[in-house]
Amino acid sequence: MPRSLSVATVRSGFSTVVGRLSAVIAARSSVDLRALAAFRIGLGTLLIADLLRRSRSLTAFYTDAGVLPRRALFADYSGVYSLHALSGEPWAVASLFAVAGAVALALAVGYRTRLATVVSWLLLLSLQVRNPMVLNAGDALLAMLLFWGAFLPLGARWSVDAIRRAGNENPGDDVEDEQSSETGPSAGGPREAAVATAASLGVLLQMLVMYVTNGVHKLEGDLWMGGEAVAYVMQADQFTYLLGDHVAAFPALLRAATYVWVALLFASPLLIVLTGFPRAAVASLFVGTHLGMAVTMRIDLFPVISVVGFVPFYQTPVWDAAERAVDRFGPTAAIDRWRERLESAGRTVASLAASLPRPTQKDRLGGLADGVRAGAERGRPLFSAVIPALFVALIVLSSAQSVGYGEVPDPGEEVLEAVEMDQHWQMFAPEPVRTTRWFAAPGVLENGSERDVLHDGAVSMDRPPDVDATYPSSRWRKYLSNVYSGDNENHRSYLAHYLCAEWNRTHATDVETVTVYQLYERTDPHNGSVVAANEFELIEYDCSGEFVQNE
Structure with a gap:
């Protein structure tokens, strides 16, 4: 008779399988801390650029003297919750623009990074809700990237927070600990190079589902499958500028561009399947196509937002190689000077914060602050793990639903609508603009x-x-x-x-x-x-x- 397997043997085999699967998932959801730092700088810069561009039509689009006064907004759109709709006066809206710009600058330099990320996200949603008639796919993507950034240690490197943390004897009292929300051996502590969490997987999947769903929509269009789509887009003169005004004379190039873009859309799952340099190579192909869009089509900030969204796909081996190249060939003296200036600025901020009067234990209403802090610590796993995991599932279901391959439960729909994260990506699909x-x-x-x-x-x-x-x-x-x-x-x-x-x-x-x-x-x-x-x-x-x- 064959000897029955012991409980210990089954448990050991199961643990081995789970361990290998966890390692595979961790390798594919890993995001380098330097990539997150560059991602943070990109997001902050994009927010400032977006505010500057919107400010040119501030009165027209966001005040009572414009195309959508608040009486029309409230009459046509139910459930409008927007700080920008509290007043219809230009000065009030301009003040909110200035606040949003200041918070975006804090995000770019990494000062109180998590707070700056959350506030930037809320202010961006408020601005977008104020006038839905002017929104495009880039606006939706920027808000979603900010959402995922709130769960990631964006300030762990190249930030004022990191410098303050390094120079502070008791970081728990003075400095927001960007690493404290990450747990587990793959979380990427202060000495580690990367994080692998539900949130890091979420920010990667966010980009992936955009391309996959858009690719499925394009399958329904004859012009995309026939290689004619880009040629039609390039003759729609309301979109083209710079090089776009001249490429129409090269039909073979436009046909090739159509096939290349469709092929990339359907190769986009490789962004998750691959790791290291192969993943970076595929990401670079997407970055190159978006830069091509930026110099041929006037579609606002969407191409640049997409480029920033690809930064987390460049993993640790790529950043290590880049650092070695900079050390060997780059202007190291200039970099050292800038590093010293940044560290000096960070120490100045830390010293100013330390010099502020601080309440004593007796002034804390019988330990109320300690209780609040303890409650926040208990709720940290929910914030850092459970919520991102929930939204990973929701965005996958929403993207599948948008192309007819699934359905989001009603409670999930309500959650996605509340945070403006429905996955609808029909840019130039199923057919491109032809007029x-x-x-x-x-x-x-x-x-x-x-x-x-x-x-x-x-x-x-x-x-x-x-x-x-x-x-x-x-x-x-x-x-x-x-x-x-x-x-x-x-x-x-x-x-x-x-x-x-x-x-x-x-x-x-x-x-x-x-x-x-x-x-x-x-x-x-x-x-x-x-x-x-x-x-x-x-x-x-x-x-x-x-x-x-x-x-």
Whole structure:
């Protein structure tokens, strides 16, 4: 008779299997602390750049004098929770922009990093909720990357926090301990190089699900599978600029670009399957394509946000090799000087913090602060492990649901909606943009003359020489595109009302009526011939009438 297996043998075999599986998962979810530091700097810089770009249309998009006053926002969108909607005055919104910029700067330099990350995320969500009509995929991705950053030790390296921690005798009293939220042998303590947690896996999967779901959506489009998609995008003049205005003359290059991009989308699982230098090679291919987008298409910050999102994919061997290369070939003297300056600044901040008056034990209301701290310590595993693991499952389910391969339970849907993390990634899918679109808004003035009140110029319905230049920014293009959408009829009135008020505020002769048109032209990318052209009247608006005028 065969000898039965002992309980100890079964337990040992099971432990071996679990150990090997854990090692495999840890190797693929590992993120280098230097990568997290670069990721943090990138996020902070992106937030500042985003605020600066939005500030150019601060009044138009985020105040009561703009295209979506709060009375319209609250009427059209249920459950709006936004600090930016507490006041409709430009000075109040500008103040929130300034606060968000200061917090983003703290994030970039790594000062009170976790707090700065969470506050930046909340302020970004508040800003996005204030006007959903101007949002794009880059906005969603930036918010999601910040969310995952809140669970990661972004300030462990290259930060003011790290310098303060190194120079403080009792870090638990004075310095936010970026490592304290990571537990386990793979957590990456102060002497380790990387972290491997549910949160590090989450930030990697966040990028992966975006490409996989977008690739599945593109499968439904004939132009992507046929190699013609990029050629059609490049003849949509409202998107192209810089090199994009010239590459249409190279159809073979555009066809190759289409196939390469589709192939990368379906090769994106290699970003998780591979590790080390092979993973870095695949990530670099994606980075290169996004940089190509950045110099050919005006799609706001999306390409740069995507590049920053790939930084965590460069693992420890890559960073070690980069450090060796810098030590051997780089400007080490300059780097040493900058390191000394940063360390000096960190010591200055630490000394200033230490010089502040601190309450004694008697002043702490009978140990209330100690109790709060103890409660926070007990809740740390929930924050650092359970919540990220939950959201890893939710984003995978949400991405599967978006392409028809799964379903998120109703409670999960509510959670994802609350934090704006629904996984919908249909950029240029299933079919790409195939038409050039522009807008005109002829207005009849009090003296009987006619002017385009949108562009403050003569009225012309002809295609402009450079359609992209007719939009003040990519956000204005996104906004006007959404206004054209059939389910946004109220916003056509809001736009016309804004055009009337803005013209009358800035011109001596008032405008009496405004008619907003969306015009388009479709060309054959193979020979440049026009195959379709038309105009569509969005609204005719009486500037002296009621706020909303729907026909």
